[in-house]
Amino acid sequence: MLRFKSWDEFGFQILVNGFLLTVLLLVVIPLWRVIMMSVTPIGHIDNGSFGMWIAPNQWSFEAFQQLLTHPNFLRSLGNSVFIAAVGTSINLLLTVPLAYALSIPTLPGRKLFIGFILFTFLFNPGLVPVYLVVTKLGLRDSFAAVILPTAISVYNTLVMKSFFEGLPEDLKEAARIDGASELQVLAKVILPLSRPIILTIGMFYAVSHWNEFFAPILYLDNAQLMPLPVLLRNILMSAGVNEYLEYDAFSSAPIEAIKAAGVLLTMLPMVALYPWIQRYFTKGTLSGAVKQ
Amino acid sequence: METIGNTFPPISTGKVVPLAPLTWRERVRGLRRAIWKHRAIYLLMALPLLYFLVFKYWPLWNTQIAFKDFKPTLGVEASPLIGFKHFATFFKSYYFGQLLGNTLIFSVAKLILGMPLAVILALAIYESSFRFLRKVTQTMAYLPHFLSWVIIYGVLLALLSPGSGMINEMIKAGGGQPIAFLTSPNWFRTVVIGSDIWKETGWSTIIYLAALLSIDPLLFEAAAVDGASRLQRIRHISLPGIASVIVVVTLLRLGNILDAGFGQIFVLYSLPVYSVGDIIDTWVYRQGILEFQFSLATAVGLFKGLIGLTLIFFSNKIAKRLTGSGIY
Numbered sequence: 001m002l003r004f005k006s007w008d009e010f011g012f013q014i015l016v017n018g019f020l021l022t023v024l025l026l027v028v029i030p031l032w033r034v035i036m037m038s039v040t041p042i043g044h045i046d047n048g049s050f051g052m053w054i055a056p057n058q059w060s061f062e063a064f065q066q067l068l069t070h071p072n073f074l075r076s077l078g079n080s081v082f083i084a085a086v087g088t089s090i091n092l093l094l095t096v097p098l099a100y101a102l103s104i105p106t107l108p109g110r111k112l113f114i115g116f117i118l119f120t121f122l123f124n125p126g127l128v129p130v131y132l133v134v135t136k137l138g139l140r141d142s143f144a145a146v147i148l149p150t151a152i153s154v155y156n157t158l159v160m161k162s163f164f165e166g167l168p169e170d171l172k173e174a175a176r177i178d179g180a181s182e183l184q185v186l187a188k189v190i191l192p193l194s195r196p197i198i199l200t201i202g203m204f205y206a207v208s209h210w211n212e213f214f215a216p217i218l219y220l221d222n223a224q225l226m227p228l229p230v231l232l233r234n235i236l237m238s239a240g241v242n243e244y245l246e247y248d249a250f251s252s253a254p255i256e257a258i259k260a261a262g263v264l265l266t267m268l269p270m271v272a273l274y275p276w277i278q279r280y281f282t283k284g285t286l287s288g289a290v291k292q
Numbered sequence: 293m294e295t296i297g298n299t300f301p302p303i304s305t306g307k308v309v310p311l312a313p314l315t316w317r318e319r320v321r322g323l324r325r326a327i328w329k330h331r332a333i334y335l336l337m338a339l340p341l342l343y344f345l346v347f348k349y350w351p352l353w354n355t356q357i358a359f360k361d362f363k364p365t366l367g368v369e370a371s372p373l374i375g376f377k378h379f380a381t382f383f384k385s386y387y388f389g390q391l392l393g394n395t396l397i398f399s400v401a402k403l404i405l406g407m408p409l410a411v412i413l414a415l416a417i418y419e420s421s422f423r424f425l426r427k428v429t430q431t432m433a434y435l436p437h438f439l440s441w442v443i444i445y446g447v448l449l450a451l452l453s454p455g456s457g458m459i460n461e462m463i464k465a466g467g468g469q470p471i472a473f474l475t476s477p478n479w480f481r482t483v484v485i486g487s488d489i490w491k492e493t494g495w496s497t498i499i500y501l502a503a504l505l506s507i508d509p510l511l512f513e514a515a516a517v518d519g520a521s522r523l524q525r526i527r528h529i530s531l532p533g534i535a536s537v538i539v540v541v542t543l544l545r546l547g548n549i550l551d552a553g554f555g556q557i558f559v560l561y562s563l564p565v566y567s568v569g570d571i572i573d574t575w576v577y578r579q580g581i582l583e584f585q586f587s588l589a590t591a592v593g594l595f596k597g598l599i600g601l602t603l604i605f606f607s608n609k610i611a612k613r614l615t616g617s618g619i620y
Contacts, residue, residue: 012522016416017425023413024429027436027494033458034450050461051450098340101333108326113337118620120348123601126593127573128580129351132368137346149347152340158620183332211440214558218581229442233559236446256456263446270438277438278431 038063038260042253062253063261073231073262079143080228084209087147091205092198094152099160100186121154127218134219145219146212146227153208156201163197164190203277210269228266235262358591371587378591387575395571398552401485403545410493411538414500415526433494441559444487448474448560452483480565487560488553499541500534507533536615543611544618547604550596572596 029052036051041060067073101107102114130149139145167190175185191198213229220226236259253261314322327334353368358378360371382388413433420426436444451458454470464470473479507529515525554573561569572592580589612618 008521016420017422019416020425020429027432030447030451034447037450050458094340097336101337107330117344122604123597125351125355125597127576128586128590129354132354133350151343207438213442229440233442263443267443
């Protein structure tokens, strides 16, 4: 058990841990409520627990079953998986070389290139000018419109660059003296040492693709291409009978349960990936954000 | 050749430190050699740089339509020039004040309310000697950061919808009338600010925790020996220890003060709450994309971008001056 040096310490710990518990409950209760709603069967009368508890014999996974067997839901799920997989691959294939190049101190023009990309990070001319480019390139109604305009994040590039810079210079120098070209240094020395940062940045990219909501609304008119967050928004905004999913009838699950199940199913990959993401919340990764 | 390439300074630093003064001719030759030596690297950078040209600098070129009467049939270059008319239209319109007001209210409120909460949470996590609670709270508090606003909209419906939301069920159980929080102009701002705090406070503790962990533990021990209470130690060691991080984060948030959270408002708002919820970015989207007012929306976007650039430039400068840290 915990031991305290004094009453002062004891009172302080009560205060601190009481606060932590409050924060924990404020985060967990809304999520718990969504879980409970998703398994509420039709005609369930609330027993005064505000939907926080449901008797075990009243559980129903009908809502999950309805969604997971519906072609529209499955198609959106497939679209989202495709966007996340292809998008993240493109992100990394562009970010890693750029970050590596900018981390080479002897590269002529290095500062110029850094300025070139940093300016785009600091100055954002707004939505319409990019919209015109995407339209002009004929990317509308293709996944390229969702993936390509955000192919490189300047922030992620700079974080990765500072990681590369932090790798022991001796290793790179030794390889160079052995006659390795810069490309060989990247492939043989840098990449094997950079698994953590590549995984971390890759996961940040994947999360942002998975959560992508606005770009699909902006560029994808074809309902066949709709990714999961857009479908989920449509489900959430529909009242009663779900016109967006073109269901004939939601016979056995209430719309609230369908909505909650949709939220949970969309969350699921994030929650499943989360332990891995969290493993890489290292100080190094994050302190790259603020340059000392 | 290897040595020349490696000791020759990069061209743009301006700090040339040769062993013997180099002639102009030697420098050009050295530079040429250095460039040739890195040819594979330039090749590696070609595609990433092309990305910036196409999706960042081409849009920059397109911003000229802010000063033109853009007609899609004519194209960006051929549309007739009309000067600052769109800017004047925007500044004189009644919605200018409303949009700027809403934008500032959201970002200032999120900053003033969210920041102290994040600092307090970081301190609590740091000070707690109840390891299990500390770890669980930390893990759960980070989670909402990774959830999209659509998902959080779903969570908010489960809490706030007039028909079946938890809060409204409580109000009804207490004999009150249900409140349509998400569509009521009286409540919408509270919902936006509250949900942002719910989503981001946990995540924003990370940077303060890192700063707390880098404080020398000897300081705390010395203070304890001198009889300082826990609160005194927080006040005189922890807070001064993370003050510079607080200053940097605040300044950088101030630099982005016109970004009130487009992703969030776009998902949560609806017609009944436009008056209290519409921000510059959502307005630009509606005018530019939905109403085809490309030039007007670009002018407003450009105005916002230029203010943002100026603010971030100065806040970064001040942050560097005060604490030695900045974002670039």
